[in-house]
Each structure stands twice: as C-alpha cells, then as structure tokens.
Amino acid sequence: MxxxxxxxxxxxxxxxxxxxxxxxxxxxxxxxxxxxxxxxxxxxxxxxxxxxEGKRTAFTFKINPLGTEFQQKVWKVLLTIPYGKTISYLALSKKIGDVKAIRAVASANGKNPLWIVVPCHRVIGSDGSLTGYAGGLWRKKWLLEHENPVKQESLF
CATH class of the missing domain: 3.30.160 (Double Stranded RNA Binding Domain)
Structure with a gap:
C-alpha cells in the first residue's frame, strides 16, 4: 500500500x-x-x-475498501445516492432491506473508509438534521452545500 x-x-x-x-x-x-x-x-x-473545484460529480477510479460483508453492502448502496441529493438513515436501512438495522447501517456508514467517494455525507437524520459524521459536522455541512448550494433535496 x-x-x-x-x-x-x-x-x-x-x-x-x-x-x-x-x-x-x-x-x-x-x-x-x-x-x-x-x-x-x-x-x-x-x-x-x-x-x-466543482468540475466532478462522480468518481471513476477503482476502489478496494476493506470491510465486513454488511459494511460492503451499505457502502454499495451509498454509491447510488446521486450528487446533490440526500437520504435518511431510515431510508438507507430500507434500501438495505432491513428497516430494523438502522443502527447497524449508521455504524457501517461511520466506518466508511472512502471519504467523499462513498458519499456517507449524503446521509442525514429523518428530520433533515445533520447527524453523525466522522469528519465533523462542519465538513458534512460544507460538502452538502458544495454539492447543492441552493437547497438540499431529499432522495426519499
């Protein structure tokens, strides 16, 4: 490495x-x-x-993150969240197929080893609040505003 x-x-x-x-x-x-x-x-x-620089909305380089099977599943779903959109932890749990796994989904989100590329910053609270971000909430806010400077739209 x-x-x-x-x-x-x-x-x-x-x-x-x-x-x-x-x-x-x-x-x-x-x-x-x-x-x-x-x-x-x-x-x-x-x-x-x-x-x-605002010139790229998706990444195309190869990624090779280490994680459990469940974490990999969550990270794969995170990759489907479009640039400029957000999703709640609850909606993410539903996409994983287990609404009761919300805490496990949040934990996998927090262990994402590919900051920005696997867009864990696009996951927000059900009430639209900015919650839990390993890089600090100020960075999460900055990234969301960078991706959608007008208004954040929820994916679900």
Missing part, C-alpha cells in the same frame, strides 16, 4: 491504495502534503481535486 497526502478546502486528505484500487481516503487535521503523487494514486488525486 502506498499513500499520498493532498490539500483540500476541508483539510489534508490521505489516500491509500495500490494497483488494485484505492483502499482508504480519510481527512486529517495534520499539515502533511505529498511532494510527488505515486502513479497508482494519480487519477484519484486528480478526480478529488476536480470534485473540490
């Missing part, structure tokens, strides 16, 4: 991956930044920069 650190409007982002795909993208509060970007991470870095 190789790493790269890039500066974004929300802080330093650490990318970890190899030729099989990106394993992890996390936000840091550190000031690290890579001088050179390894070739295996170059496309991902370019696409993340394009996202923050």
């Amino acid at each position: 190789i790493d790269a650190f890039i500066k974004t409007p929300l802080g330093i982002v650490k990318l970890t991956g190899d030729e099989k795909g990106i394993r992890e993208i996390i936000i840091l509060d550190d000031n690290l930044e890579s001088d050179t970007i390894p070739k295996e991470l170059k496309v991902a870095v370019e696409q993340i920069h394009e996202y923050f």
Whole structure:
C-alpha cells in the first residue's frame, strides 16, 4: 500500500491504495502534503481535486475498501445516492432491506473508509438534521452545500 497526502478546502486528505484500487481516503487535521503523487494514486488525486473545484460529480477510479460483508453492502448502496441529493438513515436501512438495522447501517456508514467517494455525507437524520459524521459536522455541512448550494433535496 502506498499513500499520498493532498490539500483540500476541508483539510489534508490521505489516500491509500495500490494497483488494485484505492483502499482508504480519510481527512486529517495534520499539515502533511505529498511532494510527488505515486502513479497508482494519480487519477484519484486528480478526480478529488476536480470534485473540490466543482468540475466532478462522480468518481471513476477503482476502489478496494476493506470491510465486513454488511459494511460492503451499505457502502454499495451509498454509491447510488446521486450528487446533490440526500437520504435518511431510515431510508438507507430500507434500501438495505432491513428497516430494523438502522443502527447497524449508521455504524457501517461511520466506518466508511472512502471519504467523499462513498458519499456517507449524503446521509442525514429523518428530520433533515445533520447527524453523525466522522469528519465533523462542519465538513458534512460544507460538502452538502458544495454539492447543492441552493437547497438540499431529499432522495426519499
């Protein structure tokens, strides 16, 4: 696994991956930044920069996250939430096929290792409130406003 650190409007982002795909993208509060970007991470870095510049609404690079079977299932559904839209934890649980699994779904959402790419920031409370975000609620708010500066529309 190789790493790269890039500066974004929300802080330093650490990318970890190899030729099989990106394993992890996390936000840091550190000031690290890579001088050179390894070739295996170059496309991902370019696409993340394009996202923050408002030029990209979806990512096309290979991903390879580690997680349980249930977490992988939740992350796969998260990938279907369109740019500029939101979904509630309850609606996400329904899409998974188990409305009673709302806490497990929220936990899997919180363990998402691919910040921004697997858009866990698009999941909100049933009442429309911004709840639970590993990167901090201020970052979640920023991302949602970045994706839809006029008004957030609920997917469900």
